[in-house]
Amino acid sequence: MPRTGAAEPVKAKGGRTRQNILEVAVDIASAEGLEGLTIGRLATQLAMSKSGLFAHFGSKEDLQLATIDTARSRFISDVIRPAFEAEIGMARLWKLCERWLGHVQGGVCSGGCFFAAAASEFDSRPGQVRDRIAEIMNEWLGMLRKAIIESQQAGQISTDVDPIQLAFEFNSFELGANWAFQLYGDQQAFGRAREAILERLRRHATRSGATLLPPADKQRRRVRTKR
Amino acid sequence: MPRTGAAEPVKAKGGRTRQNILEVAVDIASAEGLEGLTIGRLATQLAMSKSGLFAHFGSKEDLQLATIDTARSRFISDVIRPAFEAEIGMARLWKLCERWLGHVQGGVCSGGCFFAAAASEFDSRPGQVRDRIAEIMNEWLGMLRKAIIESQQAGQISTDVDPIQLAFEFNSFELGANWAFQLYGDQQAFGRAREAILERLRRHATRSGATLLPPADKQRRRVRTKR
């Protein structure tokens, strides 16, 4: 009878298996959605039995929550951490946006931005899952806002700018690029988002802030303007 | 007890029923997604039998496609048609964006923008449903682009502007507002999107174009929209 009541499977082999499961779960969920992430499907893909897999999680909701947090870790190490290697202020702000776009474009998750997909799947479905997703996306928005404010404090962005408004716009461009890429495979959308963000940053940058942005390459999708 | 209503020899009764079903289907689907739109659930809500309802559609996919087209009709009469009452050019362009935001904010569909939700649900699920959604969203994007180009031809927007880029940005703001509203109930997001769009229109407007835009009220933080 393996009926030890208060057990916390921490270190042993099960921990590794659990992590394996979750890595695959993130991929499936980002493509098929968190509800389409089926225990049977996950088990098949991992060559495990449903019940053997299920034992690692008390319920489907637990599996979903664990999957979300795994996706969050991936996002942190793929976007946040590299951006934080850049210096505080404009450089970091720009790198945050750039890494986000690269994160989606690079196809780390086959279904585009995990959280954008999960958010729209659960936005009208109350519960822990929805709350966690909202929390994480709020972390991200907050990080954008903070980076904007820090850029202002460093004298690199005009203080006339409302950080909340600017963060909203940047986040929108990122959602828009993700949307166009997912629905149409439109790679150019990332370029458009990048351009939109950069244009915005340049417009509000102080002289010292502007030097931290990549040089403006004028040859964008120009429609044959004779010069 | 089906009442025959007025002496209007419109359609066979089945046609009316079908339309009834689809109206409810749009509501459910916009909240629960097109896959969450379950035949049993739909039947329950309509006090019909599953099989009786199902007979109106050959398959679930047919039901989904019909639901999509019903949502499209709703969108056309709620957004497109009113915008086309405005004069061609800047006025119409602005009204298109404004009506879109109002359409979502007004909660015509309880789940926010039907197509934004459907797109992210089906974007990695090939088939007729996905194709139809992509087609409709492309109609919308094309309409935005066309309105921008017409504004340029009317001399109301600078011809330096790339219509594709601007349409991408406007669409992104709309997606961003929808996202914030759905996930956080953030009503202010619509104001932010409105402001972002207007700011761009003003920046690129010619003198004659600027007169067609609403006056800039500087107190943007104010909400106080008692209707």
Next chain:
DNA sequence: CTAAAAAACGAACGTTCGTGCTATTACACA
């Protein structure tokens, strides 16, 4: 008023879902 046609029904099918049991295997430590 009646008979054909259309619409709606009820029950059942085969799947798949999440989730419990119980039995079996693999591994850590003696």
Next chain:
DNA sequence: TGTGTAATAGCACGAACGTTCGTTTTTTAG
């Protein structure tokens, strides 16, 4: 090496899914 426990498998369940089928009710037409 033996043993206890953690990890996994096998099996079964009830519910919900889309779908089919034969029947009954309602609407329409002559």
